[in-house]
Amino acid sequence: MSYYDIDSILTDAEKIPCTFQVGIPDLGYLDNTPSQPLKAGTKVSLPLWLAEMLAIANTGDIEGKSFVAFDLPPALGNDVIQALKADPRAVPLRDQSAHFYGLATHMMELSEEQELGAVLRKTFVTRASEIALHARKVGGVGHKKEDASNLGIGGAGEEFLRGLDEWERRLFRQAHEGAKAGKQWMENIKRS
Numbered sequence: 186m187s188y189y190d191i192d193s194i195l196t197d198a199e200k201i202p203c204t205f206q207v208g209i210p211d212l213g214y215l216d217n218t219p220s221q222p223l224k225a226g227t228k229v230s231l232p233l234w235l236a237e238m239l240a241i242a243n244t245g246d247i248e249g250k251s252f253v254a255f256d257l258p259p260a261l262g263n264d265v266i267q268a269l270k271a272d273p274r275a276v277p278l279r280d281q282s283a284h285f286y287g288l289a290t291h292m293m294e295l296s297e298e299q300e301l302g303a304v305l306r307k308t309f310v311t312r313a314s315e316i317a318l319h320a321r322k323v324g325g326v327g328h329k330k331e332d333a334s335n336l337g338i339g340g341a342g343e344e345f346l347r348g349l350d351e352w353e354r355r356l357f358r359q360a361h362e363g364a365k366a367g368k369q370w371m372e373n374i375k376r377s
Contacts, residue, residue: 192351196287199260200230203239203253231255233291240295257301260285261292266304273308274315277348285350316353319346320360 205227213221215229223229231239231253239252259265260281268276278285289305292298349357 192284192287196284196291197232197234199233199258199282199284199288201233201236201255201258201292202228203231203236203255204228205253206250207252209252233288237291237295255295257292257296257298258282258288261289261301266301269304269308273311274345276308277344278312278350278353279348283351286352312353313356315345316349316357317360320357321364 205223205225208222208225210222212223213219215223215231216227236253236255240255242252243250265276265281282288286305286309289301293302293305346357
């Protein structure tokens with residue numbers, strides 16, 4: 186990821202539910218009370234980059250409290266995690282977040298959720314194999330007529346591909362291009 190990577194910028198802009206642990210003057214506008222201070226215990230959704238900075242920053246008191254505590258965003262909520270455990274292919278990740286894996290890896294670094302890493306690994310492996318299968322089939326890249334995909338006629342594969350997050354879409358495009366290039370190479374070898 187580079188500084189100018191649009192996917193990274195959009196991931197950092199995802200909203201995270203936060204609870205302020207200390208009162209802060211002149212920030213009441215975050216809670217729609219502009220003339221009031223932001224009180225301790227106030228719940229506000231903040232962009233990931235700001236929530237991360239405030240969670241890491243120390244207030245300077247003896248207890249070493251941070252300004253905010255945050256919860257996992259709805260895209261990584263219990264319902265989504267349970268659905269991913271049941272069948273990762275059935276969950277349209279794009280509906281949860283267009284940058285699901287980027288958000289998830291950020292949240293794994295910031296939270297102590299042990300289960301999240303295991304679920305995401307299983308999800309990635311399962312979905313990556315499905316992505317590779319669709320990438321090989323789409324547009325008739327397969328070697329046989331029956332290997333050609335039904336993606337163009339509204340098949341179940343199209344529904345799966347519609348639910349891919351941005352990282353998975355990039356993986357799909359690269360796998361598809363690789364399958365096409367491999368097929369062309371084999372055809373050139375046969376001609377020679």
